Amino acid sequence: MRALHLALRLLWMRSRGLFMASYAYMTEYRAELLLWALSMSLSFILMGVWFEASSRADVGITPENVVRYFFSVFLVRQLTVVWVVWDVEEQVRLGKLSSQLLLPIDPVWRHLMGHIAERFARLPFVVVLVALFFALYPAAFFVPSPSSVGLFVLLSLGAFLLRFIIQYTVAMGCFWLERASAIETLHVLLYMFASGAIAPLEAFPVEVREVLMLTPFPYMIWLPARALMGDVDVDVLWRGALVMSAWGGFFLVVNRVLWRRGLRRYSAMGA
Amino acid sequence: MSTSIPLAASSSRNGPSPIIEARGLGRTFQVPVKGDGFGGAVRHFFKRVTKDVVAVDDVSFTIDPGERVGFLGRNGAGKTTTLKMLSGLLLPTSGTVQVCGHVPFAKEHAFLRRIALVMGNKAQLMWDLPAKESLRLQASIFGLDDAVWQPQAKALTELLELGGLLDQPVRKLSLGERMKAELMVALLHRPEVLFLDEPTLGLDVNAQAAVRAFLKRYNEETGATILLTSHYMADITALCSRVLVIHDGRLIFDGDLKRLTSRFAPEKRIELELSGDVTPADVARATAAVAEDERCASFRHTGSEGRLVRFAVDPQALAPALQRLLAVLVPSDLSVTDPPIDDVIGRAISGDAPPATAETAP
Numbered sequence: 001m002r003a004l005h006l007a008l009r010l011l012w013m014r015s016r017g018l019f020m021a022s023y024a025y026m027t028e029y030r031a032e033l034l035l036w037a038l039s040m041s042l043s044f045i046l047m048g049v050w051f052e053a054s055s056r057a058d059v060g061i062t063p064e065n066v067v068r069y070f071f072s073v074f075l076v077r078q079l080t081v082v083w084v085v086w087d088v089e090e091q092v093r094l095g096k097l098s099s100q101l102l103l104p105i106d107p108v109w110r111h112l113m114g115h116i117a118e119r120f121a122r123l124p125f126v127v128v129l130v131a132l133f134f135a136l137y138p139a140a141f142f143v144p145s146p147s148s149v150g151l152f153v154l155l156s157l158g159a160f161l162l163r164f165i166i167q168y169t170v171a172m173g174c175f176w177l178e179r180a181s182a183i184e185t186l187h188v189l190l191y192m193f194a195s196g197a198i199a200p201l202e203a204f205p206v207e208v209r210e211v212l213m214l215t216p217f218p219y220m221i222w223l224p225a226r227a228l229m230g231d232v233d234v235d236v237l238w239r240g241a242l243v244m245s246a247w248g249g250f251f252l253v254v255n256r257v258l259w260r261r262g263l264r265r266y267s268a269m270g271a
Numbered sequence: 272m273s274t275s276i277p278l279a280a281s282s283s284r285n286g287p288s289p290i291i292e293a294r295g296l297g298r299t300f301q302v303p304v305k306g307d308g309f310g311g312a313v314r315h316f317f318k319r320v321t322k323d324v325v326a327v328d329d330v331s332f333t334i335d336p337g338e339r340v341g342f343l344g345r346n347g348a349g350k351t352t353t354l355k356m357l358s359g360l361l362l363p364t365s366g367t368v369q370v371c372g373h374v375p376f377a378k379e380h381a382f383l384r385r386i387a388l389v390m391g392n393k394a395q396l397m398w399d400l401p402a403k404e405s406l407r408l409q410a411s412i413f414g415l416d417d418a419v420w421q422p423q424a425k426a427l428t429e430l431l432e433l434g435g436l437l438d439q440p441v442r443k444l445s446l447g448e449r450m451k452a453e454l455m456v457a458l459l460h461r462p463e464v465l466f467l468d469e470p471t472l473g474l475d476v477n478a479q480a481a482v483r484a485f486l487k488r489y490n491e492e493t494g495a496t497i498l499l500t501s502h503y504m505a506d507i508t509a510l511c512s513r514v515l516v517i518h519d520g521r522l523i524f525d526g527d528l529k530r531l532t533s534r535f536a537p538e539k540r541i542e543l544e545l546s547g548d549v550t551p552a553d554v555a556r557a558t559a560a561v562a563e564d565e566r567c568a569s570f571r572h573t574g575s576e577g578r579l580v581r582f583a584v585d586p587q588a589l590a591p592a593l594q595r596l597l598a599v600l601v602p603s604d605l606s607v608t609d610p611p612i613d614d615v616i617g618r619a620i621s622g623d624a625p626p627a628t629a630e631t632a633p
Contacts, residue, residue, distance in 0.1 A: 017411020
């Protein structure tokens, strides 16, 4: 019991320390945070395109839902953005990983808490952008139910963790390749196509949609976005939870295997 | 100064067994080989050719708790690679290593809590934040309570004379101040074994002296073991009585610094400053006078410059040589020194002295 208490206390101390340091670091980059938040504005451009298309023909989603959907996509992407592959690539290539390996904590925690702290630092900018959006398009304003918001937050957290573990696994390629971020470029292509970031999944043929629903991608954007709109079935939710857990577990195992093998290859050059 | 660093908690620190033990340690890297020019780049694109580079080869030594050991060798000799294997960053390709009773590469938390590696040319501090934020983070990662780490930080701040600087962003600190802050962060958890890779690299003379004095005091007050690489021989002579010399990945000397000097440079240097410029006649007179004593057969003139004239002689013949020298030359100043340690290392590496098996450390 005492050992558990000590372990939990250490976990709390480390999480708090990493969060506070990362948050302090992120707040040093105010201008960058605004630009990063703005870089997700592709959703608003696609919103215009799909609004126009849905107004002229039946694309499987109404114009009103197009607006709500892409607004939700914008928020999901703000909450689930991940860049760990570039950080790990730099650390491995330049030997900066060495200082992390000398600490009694797995380097993944530092990356994870850095991402979470960035979310909090980014939040004020996202709020401003949302307010600006509704000021420009008051017709798009909608108030989701508390349960929809709760589900959205939960699914976005799951989507973030899934995206993080997949990209962190891709990052393990750094131990074998000079630039593992090249794999990520390919991964992003699949992610943008299959997650619903470019087009709502309702616009895809049923057969394609069925196949995509077996991949992790729709659960990273489409499902949380639909949840915020209050338009998601319980069956889809359960299926989502199952698929996300399965992919998450798979990538976690692969990640740990690659990490251990990668460390054996790590040459600690440059440090 | 009344500040002292609390002793690190360890039950096995003062045990009779070595705290660092390397046996037949080796590390080989696979390095890509790329041809010159455009053709070389094209060939490299289609076919990768690599070669094996032996960075460390069959290195064995032990270090007892509390020792301060200098690790010497030229660039690329294998010093840093060895340190990285000892600290668990690199997996040895041959041999075994144990530090504090642990296999370093396993990176057990119990091991990582007992060691620190400070690399002089690499910042472990968060660049854009004040150093105190890095200290706070280090304390939380090592699970140190405020009541434990804050007095420790205060003591280190005073010893390293960093008062008032910890609130400034690291990027605003000078190189010397940053190095001191690096040391402070690395020592916050009171490591029993401290690996230092070029800790004074790029520092000015005063900062180098301050870091040396601090390390010596840390060792004396905590009994921590220190293994240090440096290009500045003053670091080694000020801190280490024992040295390991590595060349082309192989350990060529392990023993007392003075024995290294006597083996590879068994002579004393005599420098006289005369009242006027040195003439060839002065040198001839001095050489002839000393040569009359058969004990001074090793005596030789090594150079003259302005009013300075230099000789070298075997340490056993120093007294008679000086006696005869001063009988014919009247200097305004006189000094007797050991050869610069850089020369000694250079001779050890080039094998100017008769090779011998590695001496056992005292």
